[in-house]
Amino acid sequence: xKEFEFTDCVEIRELTGRRADDEAGLLELIEEAPDxxxxxxxxxxxxxxxxxxxxxxxxxxxWAAIQVxxxxxGEKLSAITPSPQNSIDDIxxxxxxxxxxxxxxxxxxxxxAYGQPFHLMISKIIEVPTHLRASNxxxxxxxxxxxxxxxxxxxxFEARFRVxxxxxxxxxxxxxxxxxxxLADQVEQIDAYMFSLEGLRSKILSLCDKSx
Amino acid sequence: MDHLIWxxxxxxxxxxxxxxxxxxxxxxxxxxxxHVNSTRWGGGVAEMLHRIVPLLxxxxxxxxxxxxxxxxxxYQVTKSFHNALQGNQQDISEExxxxxxxxxxxxxxxxxxxxxxxxxxxxxxxxLIYKRKKGSVWxxxxxxxxxxxxxxxxxxxxxxxxxxDGAIFSLPDFAQKLTIPQHLxxxxxxPLSDKNRDLSEEEINRVLEKYQIPRxxxxxxxxxxxxxxxxxxxxxQAYQMVKKYNDCCLVLAGGGAADDPEGAxxxxxxxxxxxxxxxxxxxxxxxxxxxxxxxxxxxxxVILQKSLKEGFGLTVAEAMWKAKPVIGGFVGGITVQIVYxxxxxxxxxxxxxxxxxxxxxxxxxxxxxxGENAREYTRRNFLVTRxxxxxxxxxxxxxxxx
Numbered sequence: 083x084k085e086f087e088f089t090d091c092v093e094i095r096e097l098t099g100r101r102a103d104d105e106a107g108l109l110e111l112i113e114e115a116p117d118x119x120x121x122x123x124x125x126x127x128x129x130x131x132x133x134x135x136x137x138x139x140x141x142x143x144x145w146a147a148i149q150v151x152x153x154x155x156g157e158k159l160s161a162i163t164p165s166p167q168n169s170i171d172d173i174x175x176x177x178x179x180x181x182x183x184x185x186x187x188x189x190x191x192x193x194x195a196y197g198q199p200f201h202l203m204i205s206k207i208i209e210v211p212t213h214l215r216a217s218n219x220x221x222x223x224x225x226x227x228x229x230x231x232x233x234x235x236x237x238x239f240e241a242r243f244r245v246x247x248x249x250x251x252x253x254x255x256x257x258x259x260x261x262x263x264x265l266a267d268q269v270e271q272i273d274a275y276m277f278s279l280e281g282l283r284s285k286i287l288s289l290c291d292k293s294x
Numbered sequence: 295m296d297h298l299i300w301x302x303x304x305x306x307x308x309x310x311x312x313x314x315x316x317x318x319x320x321x322x323x324x325x326x327x328x329h330v331n332s333t334r335w336g337g338g339v340a341e342m343l344h345r346i347v348p349l350l351x352x353x354x355x356x357x358x359x360x361x362x363x364x365x366x367x368x369y370q371v372t373k374s375f376h377n378a379l380q381g382n383q384q385d386i387s388e389e390x391x392x393x394x395x396x397x398x399x400x401x402x403x404x405x406x407x408x409x410x411x412x413x414x415x416x417x418x419x420x421x422l423i424y425k426r427k428k429g430s431v432w433x434x435x436x437x438x439x440x441x442x443x444x445x446x447x448x449x450x451x452x453x454x455x456x457x458x459d460g461a462i463f464s465l466p467d468f469a470q471k472l473t474i475p476q477h478l479x480x481x482x483x484x485p486l487s488d489k490n491r492d493l494s495e496e497e498i499n500r501v502l503e504k505y506q507i508p509r510x511x512x513x514x515x516x517x518x519x520x521x522x523x524x525x526x527x528x529x530x531q532a533y534q535m536v537k538k539y540n541d542c543c544l545v546l547a548g549g550g551a552a553d554d555p556e557g558a559x560x561x562x563x564x565x566x567x568x569x570x571x572x573x574x575x576x577x578x579x580x581x582x583x584x585x586x587x588x589x590x591x592x593x594x595x596v597i598l599q600k601s602l603k604e605g606f607g608l609t610v611a612e613a614m615w616k617a618k619p620v621i622g623g624f625v626g627g628i629t630v631q632i633v634y635x636x637x638x639x640x641x642x643x644x645x646x647x648x649x650x651x652x653x654x655x656x657x658x659x660x661x662x663x664x665g666e667n668a669r670e671y672t673r674r675n676f677l678v679t680r681x682x683x684x685x686x687x688x689x690x691x692x693x694x695x696x
Contacts, residue, residue, distance in 0.1 A: 090314055092687040095478040097469035130675070148634070196642055198629055201466030203478065208690050210317050230310030 085215040086222055086255045088229045091236040093129050093205045095122075100202040104193035105146065105155060109181045111202050112142070117170040118204040118244075124164065124173055125239050126205050128279055129232060139163070139275045142177060142200075149197030155184050163275050166242045166249055207240055219260060223290045231279035238274060238282065252286065265293045298348040298486075300682075306485050307679035315679070318686035319353040325693050326356040327685075328409035332372065332418035334361050336581075338481070338608070339415050339437050345484045345678050350685065360405055362419045368397040372418045375451070378444035379417065386447060398422055411689055413462075420454045431692040435462045437481070439605040439626070440470065459692065464606050465627055477688065480630065482681035483611045483672075488584035490615055493592055501589035507575055508543055512595035512655055515545040517587050517612075520560040520578070523603040524548075525623065528644045530567045530574065532600070535648035540655045543573035547590050549581055591616050595661070596654045600647050604628055611676040614638065614668035619661045621650045631676065637668040 098119065102108040112120070123141035138144050138160035147156025162176045185191060212229055216222035226234075237251040247254065249270055257266035268289050274282055304312045329347060331339050343359055350357040364372070371390045378384040398421040407422065411431045414422060416438060426432050434455050440448070440463075452472070455461060460475040469476050483490055502509060514533060518524040526546055533544040546564060548557075561578060568574035579586060591597060597613035599622040606627030613620045614631065620638040622628035632638040639650045654661040674680070 090310070090317075092314070092318070092683060094684075094687050094691050097463065097466055097476040097478055099469045099471050099476060101466075196624065198467065201469065203466065206691060208687055210314060210321075212317070228310075230308075230314060232310075232314075 083217055084255075084259050085217045086225075086251075086259070088212045088214045088216075088225055088233050089236055090210045090212055090230045090232045091207045091240065092210060092232065093126060093207055095126075096204045096206065098202045098204060101199040102202075103199050104191045105150060105152065105181060105185060106191045108142065108145070108200055109178060109185065111200065112174060112177050112181070115174070115202055116204060117174075119202050120170050120174050120177075121243055122203055122205045124162075125243065128235050128239065145200045146192075149194050149200070150192045151195075151197065152192040155181065155192070158184060163273075164243070166270060169246075170243065207236070207244065209236065219262070219265075219290055219294055222255075223287055223294070226283060226287060226290075231283065234279045234283050234286075262293065265289060296344060296348055298345060298352060300349055300352045302486060303677075303679050306673070307677060308674050311679050311683065315353055315682055315686065318683065318690060319355055321694065322355055322686065322689050325411070325689060326409040327358070327689065328407065328412045329357070329359045329415065330362065330405070330407075330412065330419050330422065331359075331415035332362055332364065332369075342481065342678075342681075343415075345487065346681060346685070349678065349682050353682070353686075355686075355689075356409075358409065362397070362401040362405070362422075364397050364418070365393070367393045368418075375417045375447055376438060378447035379438050379440045379451075381442040381444065384444060384447065391450065395421055410693055413685075414458075417451055420451060423454050423457045426457075431459045432457075433460045433462055433477075433688070433692075434458045435479075436468065437464060439465075439468060441465075441467045443470075460688075462688075465630065467626070479681070479684045479688075480627070480676060481606050481608055482676050482678045483608055483615060484678045485615060489588050490612055491588070493585070493588055497585070498589045498593050501586050502593055505575065505577060505586070507545060507590075507593070508573070509593070511573070512540070512542040513545055513590075513593055514542055514596045514598060514651060515547065515590050515594040516598040516600065517547045517590065517609050518599065518601070520548045520557045520564060522556075522560055523601055525600045525602050526560065526564045527567050528602075528647070529598055529600050530564065531644045532598070532647040532651060533574065535644070536651045536655070537573070539652055542595070542651075542655060543575065545575045545577065545590055545594070547577045547579055547583075547587060549579045549583070587612075588616075591618060594618055596621065596651050598647065598651075599623065599628060600641070601625055601628065607631065608676075610638075611672050614665075614672040615677075617665035617669040619654050619664040620668065621647055621654075631671075633667075633671065636664070637671045638664060 102111050143156045143159035146152045158180045164173050214225045216225050241247045241251045253266040253269045256262045272285055329343055333340050347357050347359045371394045374384040374386050402422050402425045407425045413433050413435050415435045423432055458474055462477045462479050463469050464481055516529050591613050597618045597620045599607055599610050601623040604626035610620055610622055610628055610631045622632050622640050624640040624642050632640050634640055641647045
């Protein structure tokens with residue numbers, strides 16, 4: 083039986099030197115940004131806020147709400163929740179559509195008066211093997227309890243979007259190796275953007291516990 | 295150099311971090327790292343290298359730290375560079391540029407710059423890049439707030455920086471238009487240093503007694519140089535607004551006034567603004583007052599860093615690590631450290647600061663919750679353990695692909 087290998091990850095953040103001072107500038111940045119930047123600003127957030135969820139689940143929404151102080155756009159951007167089936171371009175298009183529509187309804191383009199500009203960034207992820215393996219569901223739970231939270235990020239979000247598997251590594255292993263499609267589906271149905279990584283870990287453990 | 299042990303951080307760093315450090319170091323067994331800066335003692339960069347270098351060595355990374363030798367004229371030029379990169383108008387002559395290059399050529403000839411990765415800190419040794427050997431990776435680490443540099447000086451420096459494999463900045467706002475990758479690494483504090491280690495009640499009481507700080511009322515404290523950008527006068531105004539409703543005392547602990555004419559002037563203005571209020575304690579401390587600052591922060595109910603302009607502001611991380619609610623100015627790195635309402639409050643005015651002080655003094659449960667969040671946030675993001683992981687990750691990223 084193929085064992086599940088837990089892999090932590092570390093993130094190296096890279097600055098592009100590109101920035102926006104108003105919402106029209108943000109729109110332009112998003113339209114031209116590389117895929118890695120869109121992914122970074124909608125997902126790497128998890129790695130930076132392990133314990134404390136920010137007001138919204140992506141950097142674009144937080145910037146609009148906090149730095150520009152445009153809570154309307156912040157709320158609208160916060161509602162963009164990628165599904166595992168979405169590509170990065172789907173996420174980009176959704177962001178562009180929301181900002182474009184918002185700007186078309188107002189006369190003055192909201193800008194930072196006292197806030198900080200939006201800095202476009204990208205990241206590289208380096209995988210770091212933990213040498214922790216599981217060959218059944220009980221071992222999986224035992225190891226999941228102790229791995230670094232970055233492993234949760236790596237096996238869910240990196241697997242789905244950057245590595246483009248479309249599903250989390252957990253779900254793939256549950257279904258293809260353990261033959262537990264029911265558990266795989268339950269894990270994929272978790273609304274991952276509503277949790278911190280620690281919250282996600284607990285949620286998955288709880289689903290596994292019920293299946294044992 | 296201090297002998298520091300990575301394992302000592304196991305119960306302090308987030309779970310898994312120490313082991314992650316071992317595993318990353320394992321991937322770099324045969325690699326060497328060299329740090330170069332301009333001074334062994336004094337200043338934030340040297341202070342940080344005194345912690346980072348021994349920890350990397352303890353992790354088994356072949357790490358060295360070397361310092362360039364300069365002439366008084368050289369340090370005069372680099373001080374002007376520093377000011378110019380921070381946006382202050384400076385006149386730098388051709389002769390000064392030549393003195394800068396001459397010192398770097400001298401150091402380039404005599405230093406052993408062989409390492410798999412070389413990290414050059416700040417502008418002083420930047421031209422040493424001409425000594426890079428094929429196969430080694432050179433990174434330029436900029437600790438300065440270079441968000442609005444004087445263009446002529448930056449253009450001169452950019453010619454050297456562009457030859458590096460990458461640059462590292464402390465905040466996104468400091469990034470430049472460069473053709474090389476620019477990385478973001480936040481500065482850090484060491485939880486085991488004198489400024490941040492746990493103190494016993496006796497140690498805290500001894501310091502407070504020495505400086506005659508009352509213990510029978512809440513302490514509001516700001517630790518910072520007597521500098522207009524730290525807004526000490528705004529802090530006194532906020533305290534005076536609070537004092538109408540809540541009995542408390544204010545500690546303004548700073549330094550630098552002795553050897554800085556502007557600092558002395560600001561200190562005089564602060565004393566005048568405080569008047570005869572016995573509950574305002576103004577302290578001009580020597581640079582090695584680490585335990586004293588630690589004690590002031592630990593004894594405080596609320597900590598302020600009401601800066602009007604700020605680079606990163608590590609005093610905020612220091613206070614957050616001590617589980618204190620911090621009220622900071624909405625500027626620079628403070629906005630990265632304080633998540634509004636969760637790990638502290640950022641404010642934009644004296645009135646905003648006063649309101650939040652009153653709120654925290656009267657809601658101890660909220661202050662406790664924010665303080666605990668702040669400590670956890672700092673544990674994850676601003677401790678030296680994270681800084682070490684960042685350096686190891688960069689080494690893996692650059693050296694493993696070669």
